[in-house]
Amino acid sequence: MQVFKFGGSSVANANNIKKVAAIVSNAAKKDSIVVVVSALGGITDLLLQAGKEAANGHTVYQEQIREIEQRHFEAVRALMPVASQSALLSLVKKATNEIEEICNGIFLLREITPKNLDRLAAYGEWLSSQIIAAAFKQGDMQVLWKDAREFIFTNSDFTNAEVDLAITEKEIRKYFKENKSNVFVVPGFIGRDGNGVTTTLGRGGSDYTAALIAAAVDATSLQVWKDVNGMMTADPRMAPNAKVIEHISYSEAMELSHFGAKVLYPPTIQPVMSKNIPLYVKNTFAPEMPGTIVGGKSKELKTIREHIVSGISSVNNIALISLEGSGMIGIPGFSKRLFEALSQERINVVLITQSSSEHSICVAIDQRYLERARLVVDKAFADEILLKKVEPLKVETNLSIVALVGEQMKSLPGVSGRMFGAMGRNGINIRAIAQGSSEKNISTVIATDDVRKAINVLHEEFFETSYKQLNLFIMGLGNVGAKLMDQLKQQHAFLKQHLKLNVSVVGISNSRKMLFKEHGISLSGWKESLAAGEPASLSDFTNEIIKRNLRNSIFVDVTANQEVAKAYGKLLQKSISVVACNKIAAASPFTEYKKLKELAHVYNARFLFETNVGAALPVIGTLNDLRRSGDEIKSIQAVLSGTLNFVFNHYDGTRKFAEVVKQAQEEGYTEPDPRLDLSGVDVMRKILILARESGFELEMEDIVNHSFMPASCMKGSVEEFYKCMAAEEAHFSNLLDAARADNSQLKFVAELKDGKASVGLQHIKPGNDLYHLYGKDNVVLFYTARYPEQPLVIKGAGAGADVTASGVFADIMRAANE
Numbered sequence: 092m093q094v095f096k097f098g099g100s101s102v103a104n105a106n107n108i109k110k111v112a113a114i115v116s117n118a119a120k121k122d123s124i125v126v127v128v129s130a131l132g133g134i135t136d137l138l139l140q141a142g143k144e145a146a147n148g149h150t151v152y153q154e155q156i157r158e159i160e161q162r163h164f165e166a167v168r169a170l171m172p173v174a175s176q177s178a179l180l181s182l183v184k185k186a187t188n189e190i191e192e193i194c195n196g197i198f199l200l201r202e203i204t205p206k207n208l209d210r211l212a213a214y215g216e217w218l219s220s221q222i223i224a225a226a227f228k229q230g231d232m233q234v235l236w237k238d239a240r241e242f243i244f245t246n247s248d249f250t251n252a253e254v255d256l257a258i259t260e261k262e263i264r265k266y267f268k269e270n271k272s273n274v275f276v277v278p279g280f281i282g283r284d285g286n287g288v289t290t291t292l293g294r295g296g297s298d299y300t301a302a303l304i305a306a307a308v309d310a311t312s313l314q315v316w317k318d319v320n321g322m323m324t325a326d327p328r329m330a331p332n333a334k335v336i337e338h339i340s341y342s343e344a345m346e347l348s349h350f351g352a353k354v355l356y357p358p359t360i361q362p363v364m365s366k367n368i369p370l371y372v373k374n375t376f377a378p379e380m381p382g383t384i385v386g387g388k389s390k391e392l393k394t395i396r397e398h399i400v401s402g403i404s405s406v407n408n409i410a411l412i413s414l415e416g417s418g419m420i421g422i423p424g425f426s427k428r429l430f431e432a433l434s435q436e437r438i439n440v441v442l443i444t445q446s447s448s449e450h451s452i453c454v455a456i457d458q459r460y461l462e463r464a465r466l467v468v469d470k471a472f473a474d475e476i477l478l479k480k481v482e483p484l485k486v487e488t489n490l491s492i493v494a495l496v497g498e499q500m501k502s503l504p505g506v507s508g509r510m511f512g513a514m515g516r517n518g519i520n521i522r523a524i525a526q527g528s529s530e531k532n533i534s535t536v537i538a539t540d541d542v543r544k545a546i547n548v549l550h551e552e553f554f555e556t557s558y559k560q561l562n563l564f565i566m567g568l569g570n571v572g573a574k575l576m577d578q579l580k581q582q583h584a585f586l587k588q589h590l591k592l593n594v595s596v597v598g599i600s601n602s603r604k605m606l607f608k609e610h611g612i613s614l615s616g617w618k619e620s621l622a623a624g625e626p627a628s629l630s631d632f633t634n635e636i637i638k639r640n641l642r643n644s645i646f647v648d649v650t651a652n653q654e655v656a657k658a659y660g661k662l663l664q665k666s667i668s669v670v671a672c673n674k675i676a677a678a679s680p681f682t683e684y685k686k687l688k689e690l691a692h693v694y695n696a697r698f699l700f701e702t703n704v705g706a707a708l709p710v711i712g713t714l715n716d717l718r719r720s721g722d723e724i725k726s727i728q729a730v731l732s733g734t735l736n737f738v739f740n741h742y743d744g745t746r747k748f749a750e751v752v753k754q755a756q757e758e759g760y761t762e763p764d765p766r767l768d769l770s771g772v773d774v775m776r777k778i779l780i781l782a783r784e785s786g787f788e789l790e791m792e793d794i795v796n797h798s799f800m801p802a803s804c805m806k807g808s809v810e811e812f813y814k815c816m817a818a819e820e821a822h823f824s825n826l827l828d829a830a831r832a833d834n835s836q837l838k839f840v841a842e843l844k845d846g847k848a849s850v851g852l853q854h855i856k857p858g859n860d861l862y863h864l865y866g867k868d869n870v871v872l873f874y875t876a877r878y879p880e881q882p883l884v885i886k887g888a889g890a891g892a893d894v895t896a897s898g899v900f901a902d903i904m905r906a907a908n909e
């Protein structure tokens with residue numbers, strides 16, 4: 092004999108019931124089947140609402156009862172031939188009349204009791220089972236209908252009654268021994284107490300009815316048919332990549348169902364586990380799918396199992412209550428009194444942690460019972476609170492529990508480390524932790540706002556063999572930003588295939604417009620979409636990043652804007668990594684630069700700015716590697732301006748100096764404001780950043796700038812700057828002539844020596860390491876303790892949108908792989 096249970100959505104209407112009939116008819120060809128059914132989807136809620144509306148004096152309950160009636164009438168008419176409908180229609184009518192009479196009574200009294208609620212709710216399963224049994228009889232099945240109240244006996248704890256297992260098992264066995272049929276149909280969820288009054292087994296209790304029957308008759312299997320393909324590794328509404336769990340042990344299934352996986356009603360597992368009956372979770376709408384097998388032989392489990400963790404579950408509406416005080420240390424009985432107080436109020440304890448110092452006990456409860464808990468606990472410890480041995484109950488709300496479940500976790504060190512590491516890198520603050528010694532479940536209490544992110548982060552960490560999701564927010568879509576978008580588009584498939592990274596650009600902004608798309612902005616049509624976006628606002632953009640709270644979020648600053656640089660701190664504090672080619676933050680006052688680094692460290696985020704010096708050349712990374720390995724930077728000599736190198740390489744007297752500068756700007760080497768390059772400020776920023784990364788606490792004001800520009804050209808607008816350079820052509824040609832006369836080339840050189848930095852134009856002779864530097868190249872010479880005479884040299888293109896974008900891209904990959 093097998094027991095099949097069909098849930099509310101599986102029997103929501105006639106079409107679905109026909110699918111159920113096909114499944115049962117097929118199975119009944121080989122075995123005798125007990126079918127336990129829920130109420131038609133939504134009917135239990137309607138019944139309870141009708142009762143509550145009546146108690147509140149609202150006549151809307153009458154409409155709700157008509158709706159209940161109509162739903163059942165429709166099912167009867169669609170399932171039964173006209174000639175056989177009348178008996179069933181009058182059964183529905185009789186039942187809805189009774190429901191109405193009960194509600195009329197409640198309406199008059201303006202009072203509803205748990206007993207009445209159970210009486211009302213029971214009509215749902217009773218009616219559905221009658222209709223389904225009649226529908227089955229239309230086919231080739233021999234069918235017996237049986238009211239579960241005749242063999243499920245409970246106490247009188249209405250709405251959540253406790254089953255008397257011994258009598259129930261005996262009565263079920265007796266019935267199925269004495270009655271033979273191909274198919275039995277039984278209403279789930281309902282039972283009766285010692286006085287013969289109807290009770291219910293708690294919401295979802297039909298699963299339990301089926302499990303009780305399966306255990307009592309020693310069924311070969313229990314099949315729970317749902318509208319999902321099985322138990323999932325996580326709630327698919329939260330984690331779109333959740334997968335069906337093929338095979339899971341009873342205790343894992345129990346842990347998962349206790350912690351919010353609504354697929355199985357928690358008490359369901361115990362009866363089948365005690366008899367080692369395999370439980371299948373299957374999909375009524377895709378019966379060909381294998382579903383999930385709960386239970387079975389452990390040997391089989393180990394070979395099938397791919398993952399250390401079986402599933403991730405969560406439960407919302409949690410409050411943490413903490414009892415703290417120095418008076419608790421070393422004195423037995425505090426926890427006993429706390430739990431007794433909670434139990435008196437029938438407050439269920441969901442999770443417990445106690446510090447080894449015994450200074451505090453922290454308990455997670457359903458948030459609905461918070462006020463009751465506060466009152467009862469403060470009352471229980473009133474004397475100690477008065478004597479200041481214990482503090483009044485501390486309370487935190489809007490929390491959730493997210494738990495990893497898996498039997499294999501206990502044999503593997505490092506699972507909790509991976510769990511906390513992944514959550515920490517994503518800025519998820521863990522308020523409390525619990526892990527039982529069985530190590531089947533590691534539970535964390537976190538803010539409810541972080542639940543979606545946490546589930547996805549953990550799913551990625553423990554289940555994603557396919558890919559890791561990366562969410563980018565890019566601000567600044569000018570020369571460099573646009574190239575970055577091109578490169579992301581070009582590499583998208585490669586990253587997914589080879590690095591298992593799915594990169595989505597979720598937000599973009601230039602100074603005019605901004606745009607967000609959670610599942611990724613099209614990398615082909617982004618320009619048009621951005622043009623149609625909403626007006627840009629830095630604060631709205633950054634707030635939106637925080638609000639979206641997506642895992643593996645990276646903010647990419649491709650502007651040259653000071654205000655944008657000021658927003659990094661706010662993002663880092665939310666564990667959102669920052670990748671910047673904007674140099675303003677790293678060249679800001681030392682305290683601010685240091686603070687950003689500290690924030691990144693404290694909040695487990697990355698603050699990366701490799702392109703601040705030498706575009707994509709590995710300058711900062713190399714410097715960091717040298718220092719990390721214990722080397723010491725003695726001095727640096729460098730040509731760090733692609734623009735100035737380009738200008739002095741191309742200025743040969745055949746064209747005006749201003750024209751060559753214009754060409755550098757047009758080719759995308761200059762800063763958005765080219766005066767920053769020509770004045771030497773851009774190079775000052777770069778040597779400042781190198782000095783700081785070398786360990787020196789320098790400020791911009793400490794850097795000596797031997798500017799070669801006429802002071803008059805640095806006043807006014809960019810247009811006036813160009814006009815002034817044209818007018819001062821003689822000044823620039825004199826510089827060139829002097830260098831030629833000295834058999835030298837002009838190079839704008841940055842130096843750091845003995846903690847002091849300077850920048851300025853120099854005559855560089857053939858043979859000098861800085862001499863052979865073409866186009867827009869940069870060169871950096873590091874003299875260190877380990878490179879005392881022959882420097883470590885880094886050389887190559889130091890400006891240009893394409894190379895800079897590739898440097899930004901590389902920083903994004905570094906942040907992603909952290």
Ligand SMILES: NC(=O)C1=CN([C@@H]2O[C@H](COP(=O)(O)OP(=O)(O)OC[C@H]3O[C@@H](n4cnc5c(N)ncnc54)[C@H](O)[C@@H]3O)[C@@H](O)[C@H]2O)C=CC1
Pocket residue numbers: 566567568569570571572600601602603627629649650651652654655672673674702703706733759760761762763889890891892895
């Ligand atoms: N061009 C190069 O070779 C290199 C450039 N960089 C840095 O790259 C950055 C960008 O340079 P380019 O792309 O050439 O500049 P760009 O002027 O072409 O682009 C800047 C973009 O930032 C946007 N923007 C400015 N303020 C904004 C705000 N408040 N909110 C949103 N968007 C804003 C502008 O609308 C524009 O789309 C600069 O910081 C520069 O120092 C760094 C290394 C090399």
Ligand SMILES: N[C@@H](CC=O)C(=O)O
Pocket residue numbers: 702703704705706731732733734735760761762768773889890891
């Ligand atoms: N404007 C800069 C670009 C890179 O930082 C330069 O010319 O070097």
